[in-house]
Amino acid sequence: MAQAAFHFPRGFLWGTATAAHQVEGNNTNNDWYAWEQQPGRIAEGHRSGLACDWWHGRWREDFQRAAESGQNAHRLSVEWSRIQPAPDRWDEDALDRYLEMLRTLKELNITPMVTLHHFTNPVWLAEQGGWENDKVVELFETFTRRVVDALKDYVTLWCTLNEPNGFLVLGYLDGMWPPGKKDLGAYFHTSLNMIQAHSAAYHAIHALQPQARVGMAINYRSLVPAKAWFPPDRWLTRLYSGIFNDTLPRAAQDGIVRLPGRRIRLPQVKGTQDFIGFNYYTRNTLAFNLLKARELFARLSYRPEAAKSFTGFLANEPDGMFEGLKWCRLFLLDTATTENGIEDPDDRLRPRYLAEHLRQVWRAVNFNWPVKGYFHWSLVDNFEWERGWTQRFGLWKLDEHTQARSKRLSADFYAAICRENGLSAEMVARYAPEAFAEMFPN
Numbered sequence: 001m002a003q004a005a006f007h008f009p010r011g012f013l014w015g016t017a018t019a020a021h022q023v024e025g026n027n028t029n030n031d032w033y034a035w036e037q038q039p040g041r042i043a044e045g046h047r048s049g050l051a052c053d054w055w056h057g058r059w060r061e062d063f064q065r066a067a068e069s070g071q072n073a074h075r076l077s078v079e080w081s082r083i084q085p086a087p088d089r090w091d092e093d094a095l096d097r098y099l100e101m102l103r104t105l106k107e108l109n110i111t112p113m114v115t116l117h118h119f120t121n122p123v124w125l126a127e128q129g130g131w132e133n134d135k136v137v138e139l140f141e142t143f144t145r146r147v148v149d150a151l152k153d154y155v156t157l158w159c160t161l162n163e164p165n166g167f168l169v170l171g172y173l174d175g176m177w178p179p180g181k182k183d184l185g186a187y188f189h190t191s192l193n194m195i196q197a198h199s200a201a202y203h204a205i206h207a208l209q210p211q212a213r214v215g216m217a218i219n220y221r222s223l224v225p226a227k228a229w230f231p232p233d234r235w236l237t238r239l240y241s242g243i244f245n246d247t248l249p250r251a252a253q254d255g256i257v258r259l260p261g262r263r264i265r266l267p268q269v270k271g272t273q274d275f276i277g278f279n280y281y282t283r284n285t286l287a288f289n290l291l292k293a294r295e296l297f298a299r300l301s302y303r304p305e306a307a308k309s310f311t312g313f314l315a316n317e318p319d320g321m322f323e324g325l326k327w328c329r330l331f332l333l334d335t336a337t338t339e340n341g342i343e344d345p346d347d348r349l350r351p352r353y354l355a356e357h358l359r360q361v362w363r364a365v366n367f368n369w370p371v372k373g374y375f376h377w378s379l380v381d382n383f384e385w386e387r388g389w390t391q392r393f394g395l396w397k398l399d400e401h402t403q404a405r406s407k408r409l410s411a412d413f414y415a416a417i418c419r420e421n422g423l424s425a426e427m428v429a430r431y432a433p434e435a436f437a438e439m440f441p442n
Ligand code: FCB
Pocket: 019, 022, 162, 163, 166, 219, 279, 339, 377, 384, 385, 393
């Protein structure tokens, strides 16, 4: 009998995503490491420690896992504080190690995407004011040039900044991440530096490698008004979504940074993205609330009926995936889902989450929208920032004390998807039966 299936186009990139600080271990020379040492910053006092021990070589076994399970792409990041441990010092050994990782990926037929900045900063940079200091634009450009020059034989897909929009909110408005500020002025100023650093890196990469494809990974939050009939909820939802989701990619498109009440023209920033990196996890409801002045009068929550992740951090809202991919169309560029996943130690919700989100990616692909790949977060459990080790996003489970890995059912499900270049009814029935009736009605 013919099998019903959601097929993807030939050459679709199927991978996982990781980030240096979350997997390498012993990244002692960056601002996050320092932050982890401060009491009260990380859930349960957790620390990154050895993380997944990649720096001692365990990347090898994890890449092997990725390859054996049919993945043909991997998104990883390089750690600035390793490559440039001091303003006037470059560590060639660190670059060689990344080169070896990339060479191995090539041997395994895995296409890499390399992220240049995934949240962490060298201590020396943080001491100079980090991303608030205007000098960061030039410093990031110099760093980028060095990295691209060293790795360009193996990489053409570059992501300059990971989730600059999330980084800005958490570091400069919420104060939950280093540098721990709650300062709207610093938030806006740093936004301008980030977009300029992105554009300087974009131009530097293309000068060294004309065939490069360069983008940013934006954390796309799907926002819906808590009460659709209530104008303040609707109005604030639009405002929020515009500030959070749109500001940076729109600036990279037309060179205009739209801040509340202000438009700043930066001509050099115009046209500095070749693709949209789209990170999607969840959707929030937004209610106007006079008591939330510090959060710009918004109360964010989840629809009560949506299934929640293990710690309640995320809700399973696959429709937001489709909405977000539609939003990507605004930019008339290729798109890749550069992150998507859920924290779920016992793999109760992940198979369904995966199936339902990929179905939305498939819908987008079938409208002929230029969606070129999907990177699941993550390959193996890793250090989850202020949430420490309390959240488990891996297809493989990690015991961070023994470094033992064990496969979750989702790893087999994802392997079947990668090999098949799609999802068949049989696979969904086997791995995600809860999603079956909706995906394959009758
Ligand atoms: C994203 C981050 C990534 C990881 C996932 C769960 O926002 O980019 O590093 O922490 O969330």
